[in-house]
Amino acid sequence: MNILLLYFEFAGIGLFSIGGGLATLPFIYSLAGKYNWLDAARIPDMFAVAQLTPGAIGINLGAYVGVRAAGAAGAFAAAYGLVSAPVVIIIVIARLYDGFKKNSVVQSVFEGMRPAAAGLLAAAAYGILKLALSRPDAASWYQSLKLRECLISAIFYVLLARFKKSPTVIFIAAGALAGIIFKL
Secondary structure: OHHHHHHHHHHHHHHHOOOOHHHHHHHHHHHHHHOOOOOHHHHHHHHHHHHHOOOOHHHHHHHHHHHHHHHHHHHHHHHHHHHHHHHHHHHHHHHHHHHHOOOHHHHHHHHHHHHHHHHHHHHHHHHHHHHHHEOOOOOOHHHHEOHHHHHHHHHHHHHHHHHOOOOOHHHHHHHHHHHHHHHO
């Protein structure tokens, strides 16, 4: 039963998470409140590991949740569920797009999907920032800030902006080293 439930939950996520792997995060957070498959506090760690491993972020997150819920079969069900609906939709759109690409309704649909995708990505980024840089149990906003984590984030932001490079292995390794140093 868990396997079918995983498939259908992740098929729904795949159907509505327009914008890529980051867009799956708000839906994964909602699963944390709905099932005991994962804890919301672990999602930033899952996201970090999904970023480091080869493959799509959403698939990696789905497989991780699936493994925790129902082992290897659960990982397959979640990953397959996540991609099955978008693959079918893409095949249908590819077949029909030439005939509809000049249709104003189709163009309007695509234009409406862009801000929706941006909103999903913004919600995902906000959720990660909130969990990474604040304590949820603090009495006020300034007491909730994790100062070391804010400092590390600011330093990496400046380095990324200064050197205009994507997060390479050097930045990831330096972040891991900073985490080890500050946890000691």
